[in-house]
Amino acid sequence: MIPFDFEYYKPATVAEACETYRTLQEQKKSVVYYSGGTEFITLARVNQISADAVIDLKGIPEVQVLEMQGDQFIVGSAVTLNQIAESRLFPLLAQTVRGVADHNSRNKITIGGNLGSRLSYREGVLPLLLADCKVRVAGGMKGEGERVVSLSDVFDKQLNLEQGEFLLQILVDKEYLDLPYVHLKKTKQSKVDYPLVSVAALVKDKEIRMAFSGICEYPFRLGEIEEVVNNTTFARKEQLKQVVGKLPAAILDDLHGSAGYREFVFRNVVQETIDALEWAQK
Amino acid sequence: MISNGKSKTVIELHVNGDSHEVMVRSGDTLLDILREQLGLSGAKRSCENGDCGACTVLADGKPIHSCLSLAIESCDQSLMTIEGLMGSPIQQAFVDNWAIQCGFCTPGFILNCHALATEHPNASDEVIEEWMCSNLCRCTGYQEIKEAVQSVVRASGNA
Known part of the structure; x- marks a missing residue:
């Protein structure tokens, strides 16, 4: 049971959602966009989040889309992780999200919720960062318009949308869907756990692209790391040392794994990934 | 648009083939309402955090943790508890x-x-x-x- 009262709205259109948000804002109410709701309920139950109102986006048809449209793979933000995993239209994304939480939870967790999570892992974003995808965003305080932007423009460490905006759809070009790929997730003990290290990688134009979660405070893709990974003049040991040196933030050091252990796992995972994709570089 | 204010509202839940009117706060989980208003105690209250699966019910045939669903978001789904199997x-x-x-x-x-x-x-x-x-x-x-x-x-x- 959630210990505080809030208003619940489930709009049927983007325009209704935008109008509802603005009206609630004018009434000085705090508003949370809601989709799968697993994180909201978990945090609200223990008073770590509060809201005067939630706007449930699941009734908007555009956020439920999961299909090819021309040369683009379209994923609505309220599509569940299991729907993505089962569709296998983008195998790397399917495999990556299949590693998030447990099967029952993935029947509720949505890709939009995963990208906007307060937790640091947000593994669903890794393949999307590699695929140079775009996102369609709606809402905001200025009008009811939608905008299409590169994911990298609105995702830096976390999803950074403007006030009142919400993620409507993710757009992935067809050319990225069937590229050679690897996803590895290492946990401390249990299969269902937060990652010590999670890596998604694919090969585009004979270059390996890699994005990581779990090793630092936020998920990331870094060109400097990819330069080292694709530099075949390095001996492997030196290559791994260089990759560790390029990490954008301190290695996480917590109950799930010490920094030293995570670094050890990270080196192994990077090596395993390069080994698995070397054939596709030739 | 479906909406519910801060006061309690009557909604209809479709559980085990029957329709039931229940009175909910927006913050009531599906687990709360199944157990406390419908007397369907087969879904167990345990971790309330989506970790243990003791509260599993089927929503449109898919297993979900009823502790991580709001009752109000479940009113357009066909629900099944163990009592209905x-x-x-x-x-x-x-x-x-x-x-x-x-x-x-x-x-x-x-x-x-x-x-x-x-x-x-x-x-x-x-x-x-x-x-x-x-x-x-x-x-x-x-x-x-x-x-x-x-x-x-x-x-x-x-x-």
Whole structure:
């Protein structure tokens, strides 16, 4: 049971959602966009989040889309992780999200919720960062318009949308869907756990692209790391040392794994990934 | 647009083939309402955090943690609790394989296994394990539970 009262709205259109948000804002109410709701309920139950109102986006048809449209793979933000995993239209994304939480939870967790999570892992974003995808965003305080932007423009460490905006759809070009790929997730003990290290990688134009979660405070893709990974003049040991040196933030050091252990796992995972994709570089 | 203010509202839930009017706050979880207003105590209150699977119910045939769903968002779904599952092969398989110890986790496991056998009648061991990761048995009777699921899957796969 959630210990505080809030208003619940489930709009049927983007325009209704935008109008509802603005009206609630004018009434000085705090508003949370809601989709799968697993994180909201978990945090609200223990008073770590509060809201005067939630706007449930699941009734908007555009956020439920999961299909090819021309040369683009379209994923609505309220599509569940299991729907993505089962569709296998983008195998790397399917495999990556299949590693998030447990099967029952993935029947509720949505890709939009995963990208906007307060937790640091947000593994669903890794393949999307590699695929140079775009996102369609709606809402905001200025009008009811939608905008299409590169994911990298609105995702830096976390999803950074403007006030009142919400993620409507993710757009992935067809050319990225069937590229050679690897996803590895290492946990401390249990299969269902937060990652010590999670890596998604694919090969585009004979270059390996890699994005990581779990090793630092936020998920990331870094060109400097990819330069080292694709530099075949390095001996492997030196290559791994260089990759560790390029990490954008301190290695996480917590109950799930010490920094030293995570670094050890990270080196192994990077090596395993390069080994698995070397054939596709030739 | 569906909406609900801060006061309680009457909504209709479709559970086990019947429609029920219940009075909910927006913050009431599906688990709260099933147990406290409909008297359906088969879904167990345990971790309330989506970790244990004891509260598993089926929503449109998909297993979910009812502790991580709001009752108000469930009113357009067809819900099934353990009380609504009659004569399923998986129930007999749990008996035949001694897949029950204290029984607290059993309703959640059975609903999850029923959904698995329905959706994947030829499920591989990998798929069975993936689905079963959603439920915890603190008596640790996992092997018997897995054997119960395998017996149903094998039977339906051979049918």
